[in-house]
Amino acid sequence: MTLRRKLSVLAAAITVLAVIAVAAVLHAVHRTDRKNRPRPGGPAVAAGPVSLGTTAEPLLMFRNLAWGPHRDELATVRAADPDGARTASGVKCLRFHAAAGTGICLRAEHGTLRENYRAVVLDAGLHERATYALPGIPSRARVSPSGALVAWTVFVGGDSYAGADFSTRTGILDLRDGKLITSLEDFTVIRDGADRSAPADANFWGVTFADDRVFYATMATGGHTHLVRGDLRERTVTSVHTNVECPSLSPDGATIVYKKRVEGASADAPWRLYALDPRSMAETALAESRSVDDQVVWSDPHTVVYALPGDYGADLYALPADGSGAPRRLTTAAVAPAYLG
Amino acid sequence: MYVADSRGTAAPDAARSPRSGRRSVLAPSAVAPTVLALGTVSLVTDVSSEMVAAVLPLYLVAGLGLSPLGFGLLDGIYNGVSALVRLVGGHLADRGGRHKTVAALGYGMSAACKPLLLVVGSLPLIGMVLAADRTGKGLRTAPRDALISLSCEPADRGRAFGVHRAMDTAGALLGPLVAFAILRATVDGYDAVFLVAFCIAVLGLLVLLLFVPARPVPLPAQASRPSLRAAVALLRRTDVRRLAGCALLLGLATVSDSFVYLLLQRRLGVADRWFALLPLGTASAFLLLAIPLGRLADRIGRQRVFLGGHFALLVAYVSLLSGADAAWLPCVVLTLHGCFYAATDGVLMAAAAEVVPAELRGSGLALVQTGQALARFVCSIAFGAAWTAFGDRTALTSAAVALTVCATGALLLRPVAERSP
Structure with missing residues (x-):
């Protein structure tokens, strides 16, 4: 082939490839317009006043995934009527949790070189109290029952195509003095009664608070996950159980519900929900046959609520925490729930 | 865009301007057309693969709602397979001189993986697509490097590899810019990113x-x-x-990138929000230094520059050990880290090309690369274990001592009878 011939082949190929590439981008831009229009049959969403403060009746707050102008905004529904009309707040978050008038909102902002992620602490009026730059993609968020502590977990890494190796970073922020613990890896690990520094491969995620000193979380090392009880004053984490991820402590402190890798499950859907009594260490399987990849929240001392993949991204389900009953769908197109009031 | 290859199988000499018979630093000979063509292929391909790499974590977590933590396991298993694939690629390329065919197979395989990412929705399947992508990368590396070494004057090999690595790294830096431009223009435009990456990869193959x-x-x-x-x-x-x-000895004392970045954060207190940008620092230094250090290797000897690169790494270890609280120190460490890559990555291939006959070039380069990669893998495991048992300071001190010992050993081995170029 002559050079002229090669160049015309290249020019023709570039033209075809450019048309495909531009069409792909335009298609995605057009989809943006579609997603900003409400879909018929979807949940009704309207902008309105939203607050984290005490309310006349209990509310359920979550990230609204329904198509329309309020997609990805925090929205509330009456806890007694979770599938009813939604009130959208105008505040966008990827992950969210709230307790006692404090909210934690993890969000993404498109930057030039990469995505930028922030943790934003919200007051009762959903105003920003403080913001922190996050080192990775938001995964979990929690507020302590008193509203004094917030915690988050993000995914870090996977930057090189060759090394799709992810790790987690967990941060705990004390709002009373503004002190931020960016890495639980500095805590002393107590395992089998012996103290040691955290292993190099230790990863922490999914904090749940008992009070403003004690918390539970997942620690992974050597290919195994551990339920650890953390002490913020002593700066220790103690391994109390294995094969536990994303624990969630009940309001009365009597039960921890978590996702557990079960044998025989497909690698695609490896987790099932279990409940643990931290005093007797008795473990009970909950009546959900699907794999759950979420950190549950408690709607009352006997019921947990969690998200499962759905048509709009995710739907919320409720399930008794004692192994009885069956899952009940609360609402569609919602994720990252928290109960208010 | 490179367009100067009208002669097809031009002898390397033909590419040089007549007055460059006696080379000087001021008037270097032209870079061989095939080297520029391969550099362009790598640049374009890296734009494509880094586009995907930049958005993949976000796609997995925010787009698909998956927890990507299980990936590490697959990564470890695949390290061994990838080394084997590289050897196979090098050997297949040598048989019948099919370097271009095997390289094209590798590039084609990786290109085909981009649209596949759109149709697979679960972690195991995505893991398989990524594994196929890496198989393609493993297949093409040795034939491509063999082609570079066969396309230029032996005395210019250091520079040729330097040019190639600089173009490669430039593509890697451009990829995320393109990807995030697309994400900003759309909502959840991951499909657009993957399709555009596919088009760019096809262009590279072409x-x-x-x-x-x-x-x-x-x-x-x-x-x-x-x-x-x-x-x-x-x-x-x-x-x-x-x-x-x-290469193997020195590889045994080369701590993996992710540990270097973790140490930067833990020992020099680099803030969390800078963490994701640290690899860009290394890449920028690599990009800027690859050509000058490649040329230096041609002039003073590849072995010297290769060892010198490991000295830069040693200085980086010592800087990390100092734990000094100075804002400029992390920049110095990243520059040294990039300098290490610029002085070792392409330079090692230039040195290996010197000792391996042309008909076995692919196998020979693959052999040296694989030895080095496996040694680095062993080092990562040992370093992680030492960190867990004794803490990061002791692990790093051991690595620095090991690097000194290995460098001394390498110096004693004197692998290449240094030719004065």
Whole structure:
């Protein structure tokens, strides 16, 4: 082939490839317009006043995934009527949790070189109290029952195509003095009664608070996950159980519900929900046959609520925490729930 | 865009301007057209693969709602497979001089993986697509490097690899810019990112097919047939064994990038929000230094520059150990880290090309690369274990001592009888 011939082949190929590439981008831009229009049959969403403060009746707050102008905004529904009309707040978050008038909102902002992620602490009026730059993609968020502590977990890494190796970073922020613990890896690990520094491969995620000193979380090392009880004053984490991820402590402190890798499950859907009594260490399987990849929240001392993949991204389900009953769908197109009031 | 390859199988000499017979630093000869073509292929391909790499974590977590933590396991298993694939790629390329065919197969395989990412929705399947992508990368590396070494003057190899690595790294830096431009213009535009990445990867493959000659140099008639046995017999050659031994020894004391970035954060207090940008620092230094250090290697000897690169790494370790609280120190460490890559990555291939005969070039380069990669893998495991048992300071001190010992050993091995170029 002559050079002229090669160049015309290249020019023709570039033209075809450019048309495909531009069409792909335009298609995605057009989809943006579609997603900003409400879909018929979807949940009704309207902008309105939203607050984290005490309310006349209990509310359920979550990230609204329904198509329309309020997609990805925090929205509330009456806890007694979770599938009813939604009130959208105008505040966008990827992950969210709230307790006692404090909210934690993890969000993404498109930057030039990469995505930028922030943790934003919200007051009762959903105003920003403080913001922190996050080192990775938001995964979990929690507020302590008193509203004094917030915690988050993000995914870090996977930057090189060759090394799709992810790790987690967990941060705990004390709002009373503004002190931020960016890495639980500095805590002393107590395992089998012996103290040691955290292993190099230790990863922490999914904090749940008992009070403003004690918390539970997942620690992974050597290919195994551990339920650890953390002490913020002593700066220790103690391994109390294995094969536990994303624990969630009940309001009365009597039960921890978590996702557990079960044998025989497909690698695609490896987790099932279990409940643990931290005093007797008795473990009970909950009546959900699907794999759950979420950190549950408690709607009352006997019921947990969690998200499962759905048509709009995710739907919320409720399930008794004692192994009885069956899952009940609360609402569609919602994720990252928290109960208010 | 490179367009100067009208002669197809031009002899390397033809590419040089007539007055460059006596080279000087001020008037270097032109870079061989095939090297520029391969550099363009790598640049374009890296734009494509880094586009995907930049958005993949976000796509998995925010787009698909998956927890990507299980990936590490697959990664470890795949390290061994990837090394094997590289050897296979090098050997297949040598048989019948099919470097271009095997490289095209590798590039094509990776290109095909981009749209596949759109149709698979679960972690195991995505893991398989990524594994296929890496198989393609493993297949193409040795034939491509063999082609570079066969397309340029032996005395210019350091620079040729430097040019190639600089273009490669430039593509890697551009990829995320393109990807995030698309994400900003759309909502959840991951499909657009993957499709555009596919188009760019196809373009890279096309540049390879159109502008890289199948045989850069005719092989000598009396050359031995590149059988598997001949490839294994390479290890019986003293100079090959010494060079591979040298790369392996130094690889045993080379702490992996992710540990370097973790140490930067833990020992020098680099803030969390900068963490994701640290690899860009290394890449920028690599990009800027690859060509000058490649040329330096041609002038003062590849072995010296290769060792010098490890000295830069040693200084980086010591800077990390100092734990000094100075804002400029992390910049120094990243520059040294990039300098280490610029002085070792392409330079090692230039040095290996010197000791491996042309008909076994693919196998020979793959052998040296694989030895080095496996040694680094062993080092990562040992370093992680030492960190867990004794803490990061002791682990790093041990690595620095090991690097000093290995460098001394490598110096004693003197793999290449240094030729004055």
